[in-house]
Amino acid sequence: MTAGKNEAGEGASLDWRDEFQDSALEALYRRTMQLQDAQQLRYALWIIAGIFLLFGAADYILLGASLQLLALLLIRLVVALSCLALARLIGRQPAQAHRPRPLNLVYFIAISGLLLSILLHPGSVGLHISSVAVSSLAIYLLVPNRLPWILAWNGYLAGGFILVAALWKPLSPGMLVSSILILSFANLMGWLTYSRLNRLQRKQFALLVAEREVNRKLQKEIEERQLLEAQLRHMASTDPLTGIANRRHFFELAEREFRRAQREGTPLAIFMVDIDLFKTLNDHHGHATGDLVLTTVASCCASMLRETDIIGRYGGEEFVIALPQADLETATFIAERLRHKVTSLRLPMLDEGQHLSVTVGISQVEPNEARLELALQRADDALYAGKARGRNCVVVAGEAPSSIVARA
Numbered sequence: 001m002t003a004g005k006n007e008a009g010e011g012a013s014l015d016w017r018d019e020f021q022d023s024a025l026e027a028l029y030r031r032t033m034q035l036q037d038a039q040q041l042r043y044a045l046w047i048i049a050g051i052f053l054l055f056g057a058a059d060y061i062l063l064g065a066s067l068q069l070l071a072l073l074l075i076r077l078v079v080a081l082s083c084l085a086l087a088r089l090i091g092r093q094p095a096q097a098h099r100p101r102p103l104n105l106v107y108f109i110a111i112s113g114l115l116l117s118i119l120l121h122p123g124s125v126g127l128h129i130s131s132v133a134v135s136s137l138a139i140y141l142l143v144p145n146r147l148p149w150i151l152a153w154n155g156y157l158a159g160g161f162i163l164v165a166a167l168w169k170p171l172s173p174g175m176l177v178s179s180i181l182i183l184s185f186a187n188l189m190g191w192l193t194y195s196r197l198n199r200l201q202r203k204q205f206a207l208l209v210a211e212r213e214v215n216r217k218l219q220k221e222i223e224e225r226q227l228l229e230a231q232l233r234h235m236a237s238t239d240p241l242t243g244i245a246n247r248r249h250f251f252e253l254a255e256r257e258f259r260r261a262q263r264e265g266t267p268l269a270i271f272m273v274d275i276d277l278f279k280t281l282n283d284h285h286g287h288a289t290g291d292l293v294l295t296t297v298a299s300c301c302a303s304m305l306r307e308t309d310i311i312g313r314y315g316g317e318e319f320v321i322a323l324p325q326a327d328l329e330t331a332t333f334i335a336e337r338l339r340h341k342v343t344s345l346r347l348p349m350l351d352e353g354q355h356l357s358v359t360v361g362i363s364q365v366e367p368n369e370a371r372l373e374l375a376l377q378r379a380d381d382a383l384y385a386g387k388a389r390g391r392n393c394v395v396v397a398g399e400a401p402s403s404i405v406a407r408a
């Protein structure tokens with residue numbers, strides 16, 4: 001099961017031991033609480049050892065130096081040392097706090113020590129009943145996550161006390177009933193308190209687990225939405241065939257560069273690039289080959305540009321490029337290089353001796369020009385002048401037709 005299932009509430013319900021019915025959730029709870037439980041148990045063991053030893057002083061006052069005192073001190077020492085040894089073991093290996101064997105051994109020693117001390121002790125029955133009742137409560141309150149064992153230890157303590165009391169000084173029927181009632185009441189109080197604390201703690205834990213699961217799901221949903229958003233943004237801005245920016249996205253990016261160029265007074269060159277006689281190629285080789293040529297020319301153009309240059313598909317077999325910081329001379333040089341590169345492309349599906357070529361129209365954004373479209377229009381006019389002149393050339397806008405720069 002996953003911890004998330006518990007948010008439904010079903011797995012978070014508790015059994016008679018006040019443990020989660022869902023064993024995986026219970027295991028997770030124990031793992032989470034292990035260090036805290038270990039610490040709590042260590043404190044409990046130190047307290048038990050200390051109190052047991054402190055009562056040695058009361059024994060001395062009651063018994064004076066005697067063999068009985070020696071036996072009692074010996075019992076107290078054994079109990080205290082075994083408690084301290086277990087506390088040390090748990091300090092080194094916190095997982096021992098949840099293992100029954102060392103705990104049961106030490107608690108058996110401690111409870112047996114308490115019962116034996118009653119046999120050797122001259123105090124009144126009332127004193128012993130109260131010490132057994134307090135010990136009973138201590139077992140409920142100081143031992144974490146072990147209700148069946150807690151009940152067993154308390155059974156041993158209460159039953160042992162009745163037996164020891166019978167051996168030590170047979171109780172009158174009235175005292176016997178009173179003792180049983182007091183011990184039963186102490187156990188009832190202890191159990192109820194234990195149950196209340198455990199239920200509260202586990203309920204809080206189940207809520208925390210459910211909350212974490214909700215957060216995890218939310219986080220996953222956010223990540224999926226972010227991914228989807230990024231995919232949608234990419235789809236909305238990219239030409240699906242060539243993978244370069246579509247016309248709309250090109251304008252977004254180029255407008256930004258246009259404003260920067262106008263603001264800072266830096267040059268911005270525009271290319272219009274058109275594949276020559278593309279219709280013939282399409283008609284001759286088919287649309288699929290035409291698509292492949294478009295993709296190849298687009299990536300060829302993109303590979304010739306700097307990162308700051310912007311390339312987009314203007315429409316059909318026409319591409320548009322914006323080159324920030326490029327004056328006309330630089331732009332013409334780059335356009336020539338691009339034209340040469342396309343001419344040198346060799347595509348296996350084209351006939352022997354058949355070369356691709358492009359015509360490039362170039363313009364430059366004029367200072368104080370109001371709109372980018374004006375520069376685009378000039379580049380387009382230059383492109384059509386190049387087409388009219390026979391294609392496969394670079395034409396600079398506004399210059400005489402003799403400014404056709406080169407031909408392959």
Ligand SMILES: Nc1nc2c(ncn2[C@@H]2O[C@H](COP(=O)(O)OP(=O)(O)OP(=O)(O)O)[C@@H](O)[C@H]2O)c(=O)[nH]1
Pocket residue numbers: 241274275276277278279280282286287288289290291294315316317387391
């Ligand atoms: N395969 C393919 N063809 C396209 C696509 N978009 C436009 N075309 C074709 O591109 C061709 C453009 O032809 P024209 O505008 O006549 O130009 P051209 O044949 O290149 O001639 P010039 O530009 O004068 O050199 C048309 O046949 C369109 O159908 C496309 O996405 N894929």
